Amino acid sequence: MQDPLPFLRRLFDRAVEVADPMQSLHHALPPRPGGRLVVVGAGKASARMAEAVEAQYGPCQGLVITRYGYARPCKGIEIVEAAHPVPDESGLRATRRMLDLVSGLGKDDMVLALISGGASALLVQPAGDISLEEKQAVNQALLASGAAIGQMNTLRKHLSRVKGGQLAAAAYPARMLALMISDVPGDDPAMIGSGPTVGDTSTPADARAILEQHGIAMPASVQAVLEGPRQVIDPGDERLTRVENVIYAAPSQSLAAAAALARAEGVDVQMLGDALEGEARDVARGQAEMAWKIQEGLDPSDAPVLLLSGGELTVTRRGDGVGGPNAEFALALALALNGTNDIYAIACDTDGVDGAAEVAGAVITPDTLSRGTDAAEALARNDAHGYFGRIGDQVVTGPTLTNVNDFRAILVSPTRN
Structure with missing residues (x-):
């Protein structure tokens, strides 16, 4: 594994591929x-x-x-x-x-x-x-x-x-x-x-x-x-x-396929479950805490750790933006991590549509907040899609022609400084 963002996108694409009916339905047909x-x-x-x-x-x-x-x-x-x-x-x-x-x-x-x-x-x-x-x-x-x-x-x-x-x-x-x-x-x-x-x-x-x-x-x-x-x-x-x-x-099959791909590239995987529910921003804060604790325990020579999860998070409409549970999760995660080095993430809906937006989700990097303005305000207005669109970190797939719900992956590497 070299660049974290292409790696995370490969995992998401693999999860979608496994659930493509053209690849999987024939096994179930009598x-x-x-x-x-x-x-x-x-x-x-x-x-x-x-x-x-x-x-x-x-x-x-x-x-x-x-x-x-x-x-x-x-x-x-x-x-x-x-x-x-x-x-x-x-x-x-x-x-x-x-x-x-x-x-x-x-x-x-x-x-x-x-x-x-x-x-x-x-x-x-x-x-x-x-x-x-x-x-x-x-x-x-x-x-x-x-x-x-x-x-x-x-x-x-x-x-x-x-x-x-x-x-x-x-x-x-x-x-x-x-x-x-x-x-x-x-x-x-x-x-x-x-x-x-x-x-x-x-x-x-x-x-x-x-x-x-x-x-x-x-x-x-x-x-x-x-x-x-x-x-x-x-x-x-x-x-x-x-x-x-x-x-x-089912989501478990797609997450398992992504996990296998990650392990093949030398990454340790912790599966957080394929059936997570709850308010997107609350789940994000909880997973940020997990990521910090994992990073604190890593030695410089240790393999990166991947936190994988699926399920269906929710968004309570508070503002006038176009939320979407995956974009909200990603923005809340970025705010919670607050620029922590060597932690990257992707959060996408496997059907290519996050909430009502024609966007699958978003990726975050250590500089997600520094490349944009007013991230906290965007989250408060349910405008996570707008924020990621402005900094160019949306994931846009178009119709994927399948749907096993949310895919979330957080890559935690040993800190370099």
């Missing part, structure tokens, strides 16, 4: 079934997953919804682009067509469902009389609230006609195989894309409590749904008996 096969899916990686399916099966009938800019060429499966993270009319229309496509299938038919992170926003079919505009407003407030991903997905399920097992229920009695890329801490299939093929035990009262906890106003239509009968599907429901849910790619 032989193509003999009867009717319908392919459906949603998420930032879903079009790439569909492309990988057709690479093995040939042209297929189906419909997949992905984020704008994430479409891939398919011969039979229709790819629809829609908005993320706030849903739009395109997602609404496509979801309605998807439900029509799987309804009326027989027991000899099979549905292959391709689910990845982002499906929560892309699968849009509001429950009750909730309008798209009301769903958008609740979603925007939820994203700005700092709520954990589990809370977000619980609420989304109860405001939807497709999440919380309802897509699978619509396809019954057809068989369904759901192949998933995990982007959630703990790799719970019920939380990936808000679990459209997975049963759920939560209640409307649980969803109401989340809105109340974060002070999010409920339109009358939302209140009516959350005070009405439960819509999500119970895990023991007969309509889920013909569903198999398989997570074939």
Whole structure:
């Protein structure tokens, strides 16, 4: 290992490569079934997953919804682009067509469902009389609230006609195989894309409590749904008996691949976990403390130490900037380290989009603060992306066509002075 920044970028690129559906999905695909096969899916990686399916099966009938800019060429499966993270009319229309496509299938038919992170926003079919505009407003407030991903997905399920097992229920009695890329801490299939093929035990009262906890106003239509009968599907429901849910790619695999690459270059690795949650700036301060302690214990002849972690951090909206948990983590880490020599870091989202910004994340160096101005103010305004953009330390990948969530790596070398 020579230059720290190219080294850290190689680790991130390796983590993304391992989760690329074209590299990994074929291992999870069974032989193509003999009867009717319908392919459906949603998420930032879903079009790439569909492309990988057709690479093995040939042209297929189906419909997949992905984020704008994430479409891939398919011969039979229709790819629809829609908005993320706030849903739009395109997602609404496509979801309605998807439900029509799987309804009326027989027991000899099979549905292959391709689910990845982002499906929560892309699968849009509001429950009750909730309008798209009301769903958008609740979603925007939820994203700005700092709520954990589990809370977000619980609420989304109860405001939807497709999440919380309802897509699978619509396809019954057809068989369904759901192949998933995990982007959630703990790799719970019920939380990936808000679990459209997975049963759920939560209640409307649980969803109401989340809105109340974060002070999010409920339109009358939302209140009516959350005070009405439960819509999500119970895990023991007969309509889920013909569903198999398989997570074939997860953050742990990507972190392990990055760790192997680092060790091959003579770096010691400490894995902090693939399921970290919490406020980005708080987690950053904690990891800065770890980095300092490690550096204090290194002799000049010791190998560098790499702190690797994944998961899904959150940002509570405090200002008018475009935060993003990875950029916020990076800026808070730089502020905590305060120019400490020989510590470098990268923090990126593996889907190439950090928060609402078309930026994967950022890198930090010992001179991150000296090359910019007002870093603390930028963090206070949730303007980490703006700060790193001004000093040229953003990581911009474009669509990566996969999503195993956050990737964070801190390289701690023995101090030279």
